[in-house]
Amino acid sequence: MASFAxxxxxxxxxxxxMVETASYACIAAGTLGPQASWDRNMAAVGxxxxxxxKLLDAFLDQICKDRDETAVLIARPLFETTVNIRFFIKNFSADLIDSYVQKSLQHERKLRDKLKANILARSGVVLPIEDRMLNSIERAERVAGIPLDHVNPSDKRPWGNKNLFEKAKDVGLAxxxxxxxxxxxxxIHGNWHEIYSNHLDxxxxxxxxxxxTAWKRPRPQTVTSLALxxxxxxxxxxxxxGGDxxxxxxxPKLDDLRNRVFSLVDAHEAYLARKKWPAI
Incomplete structure (x- = not known):
């Protein structure tokens, strides 16, 4: 790497x-553990x-197409997903998963209530699209294992009683x-900083x-940081x-991978140290 120009x-x-990292993620994604299937609580984690x-796959797709703008859009939910995995595992309990599922069901509760109000205003006449939507909502309720009537659609608290930063802090990713x-x-939001940086000269x-209109070429920092x-x-x-x-x-395999990523990070920093703005 010292010879890289x-x-x-x-x-x-x-x-x-990162491809190597994603290959381990693929193995993890298909690993069930000691049982042939999961209950709902384990399924939330798995x-x-x-x-x-899947997000890693999409991230790599955009990186390999030299599309930094969209790669960053994927990196953000990829990080959130990674934080959630750690938070689930560190604090794993039925109550935590209930909180996670209930938060997700708030939309279905609001939508169901709206549909029922519209049907009532129509003297009980159910439109075909409403029937399909209600069946879909009922299925989501059964899968969740929590009655929609137990879901408070006005509850503003984040699931697990921590926002994402607090979750990240809890698992060492602050x-x-x-x-x-x-x-x-x-x-994500197309703020001015992103517009002038990526879409304007x-x-x-x-x-x-x-x-x-040209795409921005990705740099290695986001890739290596995510890989770690x-x-x-x-x-x-x-x-x-899977226990021990x-x-x-x-x-040992993942530690070896991490060491090689750190070696790349160090070599890249040494490369940048020889450059001056705006060449960096």
């Missing part, structure tokens, strides 16, 4: 390491791990929160702007789902 070489290597794998969630809010001399967070989380999950047997098998 272009940042794209570091990005290419970062992608290879399903979130499956979501993590420092990563700003880079992966706080900052990328610009990208600024002529400083005339203080004027023109459209920038995900690899650490997979270690936690393998121990949670899985942990003893995967932990």
């Amino acid at each position: 272009k940042e794209s070489q570091f990005t290419s290597l970062a992608v290879s390491l 399903g979130t791990v499956v979501r993590q794998y 420092d990563a929160y700003s880079g992966f969630f706080g900052g990328p809010s610009h990208n 600024w002529n400083e001399a005339t203080n004027s702007f023109t459209p920038k 967070v995900v690899a650490d989380t997979l270690k936690i999950y393998f121990e949670f789902i 047997e899985l942990s003893s098998h995967f932990e």
